[in-house]
Amino acid sequence: MHDIVAKVRSQETLSADYRCLVIEAPAIARAAQPGQFVHLRVSGLETSALRRPFSIYRAEGDLLFLLYKTVGRGTEQLNRLRAGDTFALMGPLGNGFPLDTGGRTPILVAGGYGVAPLAFLASRIPARGLVLIGGRTAADILCEDDFTARGWEVRTATLDGSRGENGLVTLPLDNWLAAHPASPAVFFACGPYGMLRAVAERAASVLAPGWVSLDKHMVCGVGACLACVQRMRRPDGATWIARVCRDGPVFPAAEVVWEEPK
Amino acid sequence: MHDIVAKVRSQETLSADYRCLVIEAPAIARAAQPGQFVHLRVSGLETSALRRPFSIYRAEGDLLFLLYKTVGRGTEQLNRLRAGDTFALMGPLGNGFPLDTGGRTPILVAGGYGVAPLAFLASRIPARGLVLIGGRTAADILCEDDFTARGWEVRTATLDGSRGENGLVTLPLDNWLAAHPASPAVFFACGPYGMLRAVAERAASVLAPGWVSLDKHMVCGVGACLACVQRMRRPDGATWIARVCRDGPVFPAAEVVWEEPK
Amino acid sequence: MSARPDLAIDLAGIRMKNPVTVASGTFGYGKEYAHLVDLRALGAVTVKGIRLQPWEGNALPRHVEVPGGMVNAIGLQGPGVVGFIRDYLPFLRETGVPVIVNIWGTSQDEYAEVAARLSDVEGVAGLEVNISCPNVKEGGASFGADPRTVAALVAAVRQRTRLPLIPKLAPNVPSIKPFAQAAADAGADALSLINTIPAMVIDIETRRPVLANQVGGLSGPAIHPVAVKLVWDAAQAVRIPIIAMGGISGPEQAIEFLIAGAAAVAVGTATFSDPGTVLRVIAGIEAYLVRHRMTSVRELTGSVRI
Amino acid sequence: MSARPDLAIDLAGIRMKNPVTVASGTFGYGKEYAHLVDLRALGAVTVKGIRLQPWEGNALPRHVEVPGGMVNAIGLQGPGVVGFIRDYLPFLRETGVPVIVNIWGTSQDEYAEVAARLSDVEGVAGLEVNISCPNVKEGGASFGADPRTVAALVAAVRQRTRLPLIPKLAPNVPSIKPFAQAAADAGADALSLINTIPAMVIDIETRRPVLANQVGGLSGPAIHPVAVKLVWDAAQAVRIPIIAMGGISGPEQAIEFLIAGAAAVAVGTATFSDPGTVLRVIAGIEAYLVRHRMTSVRELTGSVRI
Numbered sequence A, B: 001m002h003d004i005v006a007k008v009r010s011q012e013t014l015s016a017d018y019r020c021l022v023i024e025a026p027a028i029a030r031a032a033q034p035g036q037f038v039h040l041r042v043s044g045l046e047t048s049a050l051r052r053p054f055s056i057y058r059a060e061g062d063l064l065f066l067l068y069k070t071v072g073r074g075t076e077q078l079n080r081l082r083a084g085d086t087f088a089l090m091g092p093l094g095n096g097f098p099l100d101t102g103g104r105t106p107i108l109v110a111g112g113y114g115v116a117p118l119a120f121l122a123s124r125i126p127a128r129g130l131v132l133i134g135g136r137t138a139a140d141i142l143c144e145d146d147f148t149a150r151g152w153e154v155r156t157a158t159l160d161g162s163r164g165e166n167g168l169v170t171l172p173l174d175n176w177l178a179a180h181p182a183s184p185a186v187f188f189a190c191g192p193y194g195m196l197r198a199v200a201e202r203a204a205s206v207l208a209p210g211w212v213s214l215d216k217h218m219v220c221g222v223g224a225c226l227a228c229v230q231r232m233r234r235p236d237g238a239t240w241i242a243r244v245c246r247d248g249p250v251f252p253a254a255e256v257v258w259e260e261p262k
Numbered sequence C, D: 001m002s003a004r005p006d007l008a009i010d011l012a013g014i015r016m017k018n019p020v021t022v023a024s025g026t027f028g029y030g031k032e033y034a035h036l037v038d039l040r041a042l043g044a045v046t047v048k049g050i051r052l053q054p055w056e057g058n059a060l061p062r063h064v065e066v067p068g069g070m071v072n073a074i075g076l077q078g079p080g081v082v083g084f085i086r087d088y089l090p091f092l093r094e095t096g097v098p099v100i101v102n103i104w105g106t107s108q109d110e111y112a113e114v115a116a117r118l119s120d121v122e123g124v125a126g127l128e129v130n131i132s133c134p135n136v137k138e139g140g141a142s143f144g145a146d147p148r149t150v151a152a153l154v155a156a157v158r159q160r161t162r163l164p165l166i167p168k169l170a171p172n173v174p175s176i177k178p179f180a181q182a183a184a185d186a187g188a189d190a191l192s193l194i195n196t197i198p199a200m201v202i203d204i205e206t207r208r209p210v211l212a213n214q215v216g217g218l219s220g221p222a223i224h225p226v227a228v229k230l231v232w233d234a235a236q237a238v239r240i241p242i243i244a245m246g247g248i249s250g251p252e253q254a255i256e257f258l259i260a261g262a263a264a265v266a267v268g269t270a271t272f273s274d275p276g277t278v279l280r281v282i283a284g285i286e287a288y289l290v291r292h293r294m295t296s297v298r299e300l301t302g303s304v305r306i
Ligand SMILES: Cc1cc2nc3c(=O)[nH]c(=O)nc-3n(C[C@H](O)[C@H](O)[C@H](O)COP(=O)(O)OP(=O)(O)OC[C@H]3O[C@@H](n4cnc5c(N)ncnc54)[C@H](O)[C@@H]3O)c2cc1C
Pocket: A037, A052, A053, A054, A055, A056, A067, A068, A069, A070, A071, A072, A073, A074, A075, A076, A113, A114, A116, A117, A214, A215, A216, A217, A218, A249, D061, D062, D063, D064, D065
């Protein structure tokens, strides 16, 4: 794990609110595993500002790729970065997804920017399988080519029907499950809490293993502050409080004690 | 008085730490009088940051010229402004110098950036006279050409002798006073507190009127907060507490109750 | 199209066209900002602290900028009650805007006397009683540090005035509730909070306190979350209305105060960097009410969902 | 060339190679930052608050960013004294860095019991007694709000331990002096100040408090001038050493605390945005001493010129 000053190589807009930031961060890029994240401090913010976590979207040689959605103050600052700008970057952080699918068909389920670590996973995992990408509208459906270029099958769903099926991403998921009742699968999911929970339910119902990458607001990113906790249940039934940044962000779907929606 | 969004036209370095900022601020530029100042908020600072006051160095048509020395956070931000950048600007503020010298020889005494309002004054005052500019080193001696081009005589002094006489600006002043014992003069001074005090003493000793522009750290710039006060004594002997921003920054030298140096 | 929401409030008898005033000491006596801000647009103008006699305040420096705000120790410089009535009140009276006068003293009697004098003249809508100024050696905060002295002071002032009485409480207390209750029980009509938080800045090169007064009070965005907590606590302790202040730099912080339980808000330090803040706050509250389909700002007060 | 200045201090029996530690709760149990910060470079490591039994802390969200800092309500989640000794202390012991354990409870007995248990094991250099956490319903701040309860608690803990005892005081008091004196008189060996300032943030769109705990504590640069004032006040009231914290983001703020009267300082929230802050602070203090021709950091403590 490294805390470095990274330099922006380039930045491009992917769709409406989504951009891809390419940074020079050799040590982090070379160590990066799919599912891990970086914690960055945008220099434009006052020194007091907290860092922001972003999944690693791709790592090629010395270059690290992030895919982000502009949602607030920090991501707006990211927008302003130009080639040559520098900022503090800590990573790679967290545990990442397991790369061995044990002969099961990998099913990747992504919501919005949750597609970033799954695209990285699809590039590093030996197996091929299905990718389901959901979003509010077509603009939230990203990285399709990343997957199809590598031989993955992609299905999409949007809430407004502007791309793929009309509904939640669980719609194509349920269709696939219904069509392949006997196929042994393993799930990998990253996206909103409710989506992860739904995927965990599907995995449990077909007795398949599943991995979810949780998205909790973070402060330290290294397990020190306890801002990002999630209750978990071990296979032996004992519950414990995990730190998403340090013990995750990837957890066995079956071990998460899902909170009720408010 | 106006509170506007001003646009940077250009900026150039005058010497080491001194720069000249040219801004488009029609309403303020047209109303500006020598000795008045503007109060500006540099957009790069967080919204909570206080404004900073700067004398008007020149006003030509829609353009306003500031001359500033980089001394801290705010002026460092000013350095970064490029053509087209905008910031909030309030002005013209304060009272300014009287332009009628009543037949007396105007003697302008400037220290460091204090030359700015005096250069403006020299361009608007009908009379011609003497300008004394002091500074630590040659790099602090600015605007000589502004004065000579308009027919003013300029003498300089630096503490390290790198330009003009070797010493305080009071050295050429005392020399001139000694050489012109009978010449009725009127003094206009802007610079460090100690310099203003020395000029006030000289003016008193030759029974000449004098005007000093005080430099006190400011908050509101309009007389509301009472951060910038200076004790004054009226001709009738009554003392009162002036707000430099509103009641000044230019005061009759004889009415200032000078504070002891700490 | 629906009607514009009603911004007017009756704050303990002070009729304000909207719930927005300015914080004492940050807007002079109104006149100083009158060429930039139309005073008649404000719910009220709250003026700088006044005691019985003219008062010179502290030596300079009186302020220093810090992250998220500033620390000041003006020391309550002012023209005294006679000077205020003579030199400043007529102008304010002419505008028709409700005028809240911030008062202080170094004894109970002085507070009461100032209140009585201001009650005899026309054009004063209410009295904000400053029992929390950290910047004077005597008076101010020394009365606000204990609920018993708060009660005694408010009761003493109460006897000499019928004007709406608005004690201004200090933020540096373990719990604001006993202070709020003491003030209310002693006859306060409303409460103001918060005053600045006691603070100090030392120049590490000279090793001297930056402020001539050594210590001062912190204001600005830095203190806003502290103020929200205190307003919320106080609103649960008393039924009288609250004027909230501390770190408002736009409509968002003002709305947060109203939701927390304030009936009105005051813009302070933000005016120094943007004199238009108070107008932005008024417009922003109105826009918020429209967007949230509320017909009156009074619906917002205390509407926090717990 | 002159010798390097002496940074070492003896803080009430804790031998620190320099006067810089980390603020409880912002550095986990040391291990979490060990790959970024060489723990042996620190004067001491102060760990997250520990009570007798494991404690789950508050629901999420537990934090929110604000201008100049953050508001947190972690709620003292921790492994309990047994879990700490088993899972975290061995690693720290191995580094050889002095370990200060921050302790709390919901009763005097619990505080005393935790202190006693930690006194029986090796590797604990001192106990920081948290009587000022604003984020738990019982315990914490409820003991710190009155000098009498402070005195009683410190005396009770004192009876069960010989370890250096360092009560951590709350900032939201009218005057810190009676609290500092009560703690010193009851047997405290040093004082820590300040804890976070009680604060609240409301989401104006949902009208709900952002934090699940509704209220939390403000930390970061925003509170630094408030902390300096309290440290200065406390240093004038007691002779025992003070560990100062609150808004340190670089050497400047640490030096300011030392000048104000602190014997040691702790870096808190700044570690989150820059884990190297604590090392920068140590290096910066040394450079300052060199520049000001001081031979020991002890010359700096309380060197404010009034
Ligand atoms: C492990 C991990 C990986 C991530 N990967 C990516 C990624 O690859 N791409 C991507 O775009 N984003 C990713 N995120 C999310 C990203 O970190 C946030 O979108 C980003 O921090 C937002 O910063 P901001 O300053 O722009 O928004 P902010 O202004 O900080 O907040 C945005 C929204 O979050 C809410 N919020 C802020 N703080 C909290 C809090 N403490 N608790 C609850 N809600 C809060 C705000 O109210 C607002 O609605 C990831 C998050 C995690 C934890």
